[in-house]
Amino acid sequence: MIFLRVALPFIAGFFVSYMYRAVNAVLGPTLAAEFGLSAAGLGLLTSVYFLAFALFQLPLGLLLDRYGPRRVNATLLLVAAAGGVWFASAHSAGEAIAARALIGLGVSGCLMSSILAFVLWYPPERLSTMNGVAFSAGALGSITVSVPLELLLRVWPWRAAFLLLVGATLAVSLVLWFWVPERRARPVGATLGDQLRGLGRLIADPGFLRIALAMAASQFAATSLQTLWMATWLRDVAGYGPAAVARGLLAVNVAMIVGYIGFGRLADARARQGRSLLPLLSAGIATASFCLALLALGMRTGALALWCVFVGGSTAIVLAFSLLSRRYPTEMVGRANTGVNVFGFSGMFLGQWGMGAVLDLWPESGAGYAPQAYHWVLGIGWAMQFAGLAWLWSGRRLFAAPAAV
Secondary structure (H helix, E strand, O other), rough: OOOHHHHHHHHHHHHHHHHHHHHHHHHHHHHHHHHHHHHHHHHHHHHHHHHHHHHHHHHHHHHHHHHHHHHHHHHHHHHHHHHHHHHHOOOOOHHHHHHHHOOOOHOOOHHHHHHHHHHOOOOOOHHHHHHHHHHHHHHHHHHOOOOOHHHHOOOOOOOOOOHHHHHHHHHHHHHHHHHHHOOOOOOOOOOHHHHHHHHHHHOOOHHHHHHHHHHHHHHHHHHHHHHHHHHHHHOOOOOOOOOHHHHHHHHHHHHHHHHHHHHHHHHHHHHHOOOOOOHHHHHHHHHHHHHHHHHHHHOOHHHHHHHHHHHHHHHHHHHHHHHHHOOOHHHHHHHHHHHHHHHHHHHHHHHHHHHHHHHHHOOOOHHHHHHHOOHHHHHHHHHHHHHHHHHHOOOHHHHHOOOOO
């Protein structure tokens, strides 16, 4: 009953948010042609979603801890729906960029509200599994805007298809508001000043900064590539057509689901044994980094399998949220998770826009971007992800005990 009344509506919200996040992987060539965008312009159009998301995370944490995940998420999804309508009716690149930023703001609470709801309603030993289920729903959202969207676009204009996503956003908002019961983490008597002081103590925790920078570095590579530039790599380097690109994205998103569920189950098993989640997180990112290094060096044999392992292994970074949930008191979980999300989504924004700027350094070929540019794009992504992992692992002793906040 808790799953139906609480978990499923929040998971549906994250499903919708991930459709918005990944939709440009298929729409990208159409949007670039319609709005006259360079690679950097397409990267900005797509990544401004992440920038708006990141800028709102700290205020979001305070709102979640103060007003609860149900009301905050339901209200913000109305903002996302308004942004979706604007995006579907945009007639210039400027309008489309502003509308996508509004969408990013509107869905900025979907993940964090889900994680906080799980903390409030489920026992600690089930948190990683529930987080894995939520992230897997996000992967299903990516699948929905891969092959199914490519098929729909053969008969519908992209603007009409986008309005279907707006309708789903409104439906989830209504379900959250009228169906989900209320529960909040803020202790009785806690003031806004108390919450802000708690946020300051959080930022001063060196363990938090290790996790946050590792999150930023991994997402700089993983999400930036998966939600945009991997699709153009499949087109420009592997020679895939639109339908084959969509099928490749489908395969990668299936690997992402396997990663989320697998790492979630393994993490909960370790938690029940009283063992740290950090080695599991590090092993996943190390595996992903190895695959990305091979792709950056130009390996074509089994390239799609390497992409799948890269994306699946990169999902281990979400165990950072479980680490934070165990590290801090319940009343600080919202701020802790949204705080680390500032870094994660800033990394996504910089990665997606920056990779587009790197692609623009080479003249375009007749089919797309210069294939040789991708060696640098993937190499930069690898260097960032590996450096973040090394930084986190070098401070592993910080996670031997709860934070003193």
